[in-house]
Amino acid sequence: MNILVFIKQVPDTNEVRIDPKTGTLIREGVPSIINPDDKNAIEEALRIKEEVGAKVTVVTMGPPQAEKALREALAMGVDEAVLLTDRAFAGADTWATSLVLAKAAEKLGYDLIFAGRQAIDGDTAQVGPEIAEHLNLPQVTYVEKVEVLDGEVRVRRALEDGYETLRVKLPCLLTCIKELNNPRYMNIYDIFTCYSKEIKVMGLSDLGLQKEEVGLIGSPTKVKKSFTKGPKAQGEKFDLPPHEAANIITEKLKGMHLI
Amino acid sequence: MDFSLTREQQLAKEMFEKFVENEVRPIASEIDETERFPIETVKKMGKLGMMGIPFEREVGGAGGDFITYIMAVEELAKACATTSVILSAHTSLCCWPIYTFGTDEQKAKYLPKLLKGEYLGAFALTEPNAGTDAASQQTTARLEGDYYILNGSKVFITNGGYADVFIVFAMTDRSKGTKGISAFIVEKGFEGFSIGKIEEKMGIRASSTAELIFKDCKVPKENLLGKEGMGFKIAMATLDGGRIGIAAQALGIAEGALNEAIKYMKERKQFGKPIATFQGLQFYIAEMATKVEAARNLVYKAAWKKQTGQNYSMDASMAKLYASETAMEVTTKAVQIFGGYGYTKDYPVERMMRDAKITEIYEGTSEVQKMVISANILK
Numbered sequence: 067m068n069i070l071v072f073i074k075q076v077p078d079t080n081e082v083r084i085d086p087k088t089g090t091l092i093r094e095g096v097p098s099i100i101n102p103d104d105k106n107a108i109e110e111a112l113r114i115k116e117e118v119g120a121k122v123t124v125v126t127m128g129p130p131q132a133e134k135a136l137r138e139a140l141a142m143g144v145d146e147a148v149l150l151t152d153r154a155f156a157g158a159d160t161w162a163t164s165l166v167l168a169k170a171a172e173k174l175g176y177d178l179i180f181a182g183r184q185a186i187d188g189d190t191a192q193v194g195p196e197i198a199e200h201l202n203l204p205q206v207t208y209v210e211k212v213e214v215l216d217g218e219v220r221v222r223r224a225l226e227d228g229y230e231t232l233r234v235k236l237p238c239l240l241t242c243i244k245e246l247n248n249p250r251y252m253n254i255y256d257i258f259t260c261y262s263k264e265i266k267v268m269g270l271s272d273l274g275l276q277k278e279e280v281g282l283i284g285s286p287t288k289v290k291k292s293f294t295k296g297p298k299a300q301g302e303k304f305d306l307p308p309h310e311a312a313n314i315i316t317e318k319l320k321g322m323h324l325i
Numbered sequence: 326m327d328f329s330l331t332r333e334q335q336l337a338k339e340m341f342e343k344f345v346e347n348e349v350r351p352i353a354s355e356i357d358e359t360e361r362f363p364i365e366t367v368k369k370m371g372k373l374g375m376m377g378i379p380f381e382r383e384v385g386g387a388g389g390d391f392i393t394y395i396m397a398v399e400e401l402a403k404a405c406a407t408t409s410v411i412l413s414a415h416t417s418l419c420c421w422p423i424y425t426f427g428t429d430e431q432k433a434k435y436l437p438k439l440l441k442g443e444y445l446g447a448f449a450l451t452e453p454n455a456g457t458d459a460a461s462q463q464t465t466a467r468l469e470g471d472y473y474i475l476n477g478s479k480v481f482i483t484n485g486g487y488a489d490v491f492i493v494f495a496m497t498d499r500s501k502g503t504k505g506i507s508a509f510i511v512e513k514g515f516e517g518f519s520i521g522k523i524e525e526k527m528g529i530r531a532s533s534t535a536e537l538i539f540k541d542c543k544v545p546k547e548n549l550l551g552k553e554g555m556g557f558k559i560a561m562a563t564l565d566g567g568r569i570g571i572a573a574q575a576l577g578i579a580e581g582a583l584n585e586a587i588k589y590m591k592e593r594k595q596f597g598k599p600i601a602t603f604q605g606l607q608f609y610i611a612e613m614a615t616k617v618e619a620a621r622n623l624v625y626k627a628a629w630k631k632q633t634g635q636n637y638s639m640d641a642s643m644a645k646l647y648a649s650e651t652a653m654e655v656t657t658k659a660v661q662i663f664g665g666y667g668y669t670k671d672y673p674v675e676r677m678m679r680d681a682k683i684t685e686i687y688e689g690t691s692e693v694q695k696m697v698i699s700a701n702i703l704k
Contacts (some may be wrong), residue, residue, distance in 0.1 A: 142334055252340040254374030255388035258333050 067120040067214075069111045069172060070155040072167055072181040072197065073104035075128055075135035079186045084294065100135045103182025105249035110181050110212055112143050113247065120216050121145050123174060127155060127166050133265060140260035141252035143235070148174065152269035160188075164196030166280055169273040171201060178219070179239040183208060193242035204238040210245040276315030328625075330392075335392045341400035345375070348658060353405035357676050362487050363531060368406055371442015376415060379632075380424055385437030389646050391632040393623065395573045396633075402577025406680035407531040409577060413570035414483040418688075419446025421565045422492050423510065426551040431510060436488055437571070445487035448567075449479040449511075450560050457693055460503045461558060464539060466495035471546050474496075475539040478521065479575060481570035483687070485535025486523050489513050492563070493537070494556045510548040544614070548681030549628035565638045567688045572624045572644035575652035575684035579617050582652075582659035582677045586610065589663055589672070592598035606662055612657045620648040639701035646694035651683035656681040 077096045085092050100108070111122045124139040126132050127150040136147035150170050160164070171179060179192035191207070198205035210229065211222035218235050224243060234240075270280065278284060304314055319325045330338065333460050348366055378394035380386025394416060402409035420439050423431060427636055438444040440492050455461045464477025475495050489510045492636070498505035511518060521536030551559050587610060590601035627640035656678040660667035667674045685691045 137332075138336065138339075141340070251344055251373055252336060253372070254337065254340075254378055254389045254393070255382070257336045257340065258388045258390075260336070261332055 067114075067118065067175045069114065069122045070171055070176045070179045070195070071104070071107050071122060071124045071139075072136060072179065073108065073124055073126050073139060074101045074182070074193075075099070075102045075126060075132045076185050076187040081106040086294070094303055098131070098134060100138055101182050101185045102188075103244060104183060105182075106244055106246045107180035107182050108139055108142055108144060109144070109247045109249040110240075110242060111178075112250065114212070114214055115145075116176075123148060125150065125174070126172055127151070127158075127163060127170075128219075136265055137260045138252060138305065140263055141257045142250055143253065143256050146266070147263070147268045148268060150268050150273070152189075152280075154270045154281045156278050157285065158280060159285035159287035160190050160192040160196055161286055162197045162280050164193045164281075166202055166273060166275065167193065167282070168197045168200035170268060171197065173268070173273060177237050179203070179237070181239065181241050183241045183243045194239060194286055200241040201239070204230055204234050205240070205300045206234055206238070207241045208243050209240045210243055212240065212246070216278045268283075284292055328646055330664050331388075332354055334393050334396065337389065338400065339391055341397050344369075345400050345404045349401060350404035353407075354670070354673060354676065355491075356405070356407060357608050358530075358670075360525070361535045362412075363408060364487060367411060367442055367445060367487075367497075370412065371692055374441075376410065376442035377420065377436075378416065378442025380420065380436070380440055383692045384424065384432055385440040387440065387497050392602055392625065392628050395569060395628040397510070397659050398570050398573040399577040399624075400579070402574045403581035406574060406677070407529045408684075410443075410532050410683075411484055411565065413574055414448060415446040415488075417481075417570040418490055418563055419488075419490060422448075422500070422508070423490075425562070426508070426555070426559050427510075429632075429699030430548075435510060439490060442515060445484055447482055447484040447491045448563065449491050449493045451479060451481050452477065452509045452580055453480050457690060458559065460506070462494060462496050462506055464493070464495040466497050466507060466509065466544070468497075468546060471545055472543045473507075473549065475509070475511070475517070475532055475542040475544055477539050479537040479539075482535050482689070483526065483532055485537060486520055486533035487492055489537070491537065492550065492559075493539075494560055494637035495539075497556075498551050501554060502622075503557040504554045506560070507553045508550040508556040508559045508572050509544050510550055511542070513542055515542055515544060525675045526683075526684050528680075528681070545694035565641050566631060568641040568645040568694070569624065569627045569637070570622075571688045572627065572648040575681065576617070576620050576624050578677055578681050578684065579613075579620060579648070579652040579655040582656040582674055582681075583610075583613050583617055585615070585672065585674050585677070586659040586662045594703070595610065600662075608664060613658055616656060617653045620644070620651040623647050625689070639698055641700075642689070642694040642697040643682075645689065646698070649681070649691065653678075653679035657672040 073204055075098050077093050078099045081096050083092050114120055115122050122144045124144045125148045140147055168290040186316035195205055206221050206223050208224045209221050210224045213220040218233055220233050221229050367461055374387030375397055378631040379387040379391040382388040398409045398413050423435050439446050466475045467472040493509045493511045494506055496505050497507040517540045519538045521538045524534040591599055593600045623644040627637050629638050629643040630637035658676050659674040663674050666672055
């Protein structure tokens, strides 16, 4: 079984500060990490490999520095790593990104694809589902349990107030949440061999894509402005029994013509 | 001259830091309090290759290097000195002598399991009457047929209560003095071998410091390590390397206490402002940080010399002497910075201060290190 795991290198948001003037992230000096949900994806792929046997390939799109995230995945025990990098990919939104990743999946071949639910820098949760759409694959999001059966997987999908269990035919794409497992640490054996392994690098032409389809040009999303919401005033406080408080709220809302 | 870590060492450091935050720091205070040996941590370290870092994969090791091993001891010690000495005694004092002096058969039999952490190792030299005077061994070994018969006892043996494999020193020929000492690989469960008293200690309280008793203990003669009479040489060579491990432990303890002190100084307010704004305490921090940095340079230089095949005996002693005295001084100052709170178990610095003391004593006291250093200089 060929398992692909799509990962993203993100700034460690625990250490990120926001520039109060521009409202953008200050990335200088902030360590880069593998996106946390993606680590759950790697762990699940490795667990399945240990359980039923599989080749696990980890794939990322990013600048050349994203190699560090791939080395870290190799140091956790994945078999192969692929870096999708090209100047033309820069500035991609989730659509353009997922197109590149889907093309890579087609080139690499797969039986099962894992992705993290969402990245801590963008929080869109769109890339995984969009890859599945590009590839016309069944997908399950918010996966918290996976069982590999014959030619299919049984997965548990977390809902706000419960969960649903689904059986999905392979090939399919699953997006992982942190409840799925505890990602393993890197280990000394793989740390000391991960830099001698070859990382496959693929660019625009390797994927058979055109410039217009990728990067900023291929991105339908346009960011008009990003800003930090100003602090709100404290508001009025009433310490009253519930019945009277409800009346006050109703009056206030009526006064604002909201109800 | 290059002080930077390799890419592999950098990844390993990240891994150790995460492991320590998740697996070691959360239980450090509990195992100190209850004197519970953290066997589960040992097993976890084994799976990650941490119990065999500086040994090649061909012999069952993790294929890392000596500096990475030293880094592991240091990172563990920042949060828990007990866990760091378990790793250090296992790697430096048991795996290393088997790797260095063992026959192919001995290596094949013991190293794969030791280096994967399936077996835990220990080193048994000290006796009730042979501490710093290690040469006056009273444990004896005599050859009878296919077995050496060991009689005597050892004390203060780190990992003692939980180890599977022990490097044990005994007199095979008293008339030859130090040249009459031999080393043996003894397994837990050998007939006539038992564990005696487990010491209650001031610091590193969970590390299982045990007495070993040998009563007509039968050790197969193929378990003689090196040749008869080589024991003292093996012990001294082993301790040279072990000292870098203890120096790294001391360095880690000092760094751990320094980090706690820095954090506390920024939080704690007196006279309406953080105590970090008071120059008296700022000077403490400056001195502590400078000594820690000096200790780090001595420790890593000794480790680098060992890794690159240079003579490191004096460097190891200097590193151990300075790092252990720094650990004692820095942890004591950290308690002072914390004031009354530092003297309580609400904060980890009192434990760090208790833990630091042993680094000035075991694997050669500070006084022994000075003897080694001066002997190297004045020879």
